[in-house]
Amino acid sequence: LIAANSADEPEVDVNENDLFVLSYTSGTTGVPKGAMITHRNAATGIICMALEWRLDPHHVYLLHAPMFFAAGGGARLHPVLRGCTCVVMTYDAQAILQTIEKERITHISFSPTPIKRIVDHPDAGKYDLSSVEFIGLTGATHSVAELRKLEQVFGHVWCSAYGMAESVNCGAILQPEEVAIEGPLSKRLGSIGKATSGIDLRVVNEQGHDVAPDGKELGEIILHGDMMTNGYLGMPQETANIIKDGWFYTGDMATVDEDGYTFIVDRKKDMIISGGINIYPREIEEVIYTHPAVSHCTVIGVPDEEWGETPKAVVVLRDGMKATEEAIIDLCRQNLASFKKPTSVDFVDNLPMTPSGKILKREVAGQYWKGYEKRVH
Incomplete structure (x- = not known):
């Protein structure tokens, strides 16, 4: 050749x-x-x-x-x-x-x-x-x-x-x-x-x-x-x-x-505005990841009648390990300002991801904004 x-x-x-x-x-x-x-x-x-x-x-x-x-x-x-x-x-x-x-x-x-x-x-x-x-x-x-x-x-x-x-x-x-x-x-x-x-x-x-x-x-x-x-x-x-x-x-x-x-x-697009206060999910996620039972997590803004939106944590646990909503929120309360802690936690089997391993926040958040006027970025 x-x-x-x-x-x-x-x-x-x-x-x-x-x-x-x-x-x-x-x-x-x-x-x-x-x-x-x-x-x-x-x-x-x-x-x-x-x-x-x-x-x-x-x-x-x-x-x-x-x-x-x-x-x-x-x-x-x-x-x-x-x-x-x-x-x-x-x-x-x-x-x-x-x-x-x-x-x-x-x-x-x-x-x-x-x-x-x-x-x-x-x-x-x-x-x-x-x-x-x-x-x-x-x-x-x-x-x-x-x-x-x-x-x-x-x-x-x-x-x-x-x-x-x-x-x-x-x-x-x-x-x-x-x-x-x-x-x-x-x-x-x-x-x-x-x-x-x-x-x-x-x-x-x-x-x-x-x-x-x-x-x-x-x-x-x-x-x-x-x-x-x-x-x-x-x-x-x-x-x-x-x-x-x-x-x-x-x-x-x-x-x-x-x-x-x-x-x-x-990310600027990921910012949660709760009662006029800017909250950055990444800061919350870093605290949640310190919990030994957490494998993956993402924090998103979800609708709230009083505040407009509040932080929600969506968490995947490690195989064979347990954690409660109260434990996750309390962990955040101990390490963050009170207004930054999640108001709720959902536990799921998996999170949607790109082939490169990034969590698709848009897909996760979209599930919670159905029927609301806010357009997820």
């Missing part, structure tokens, strides 16, 4: 600003949108991601995520750029544990659900996982309890990466040496870190000014860089809503601490 074809460079007329791929959003809060990624976006993002993931040719990268979404499709390119060995497989918790031991995997990335299944696997401690040097945690935040379990299985090799379908690389990263479960660096638990190579990251208030680095003032994360999309295919109004003066408005609300580390509070 090789001998029968020319060794000359193929004459392909491709401009750096030509469309490379459509990267679809996960649709957790609305209809999936096709983010237009150009060749320049892709090339820049792949180079920067290889740097942030600290890849060298001797590394062995495990690819297990589906190729049809950003974390799977994008992740296949930066290890190739660095000449790494790539092991490709379909996700299965036990098979991944076996593959890590057999192939001496050094680098791997996980969204919350897949890594939970691995660290909770009854055979996790039976495998030699010492080859793993770097685990990228993507997709959503991981509770402190989950991180403790992860470190028991793999050691302190994880980073927290913040990205989206609209960017080829992660927009921010918290590297392992910047955080710890215990001690002074534990104050950075829950942070997405700082801007990655090739990205400018700001957190701005409603007036467009940078928020104070006090860990209190809330603003929206905006991103700028060659790896960011220029917009959504066939959706000019949606594009105009999120790209302003060259900056991509993420819809993620955050604070910045005195050291410049960014902490996401919640």
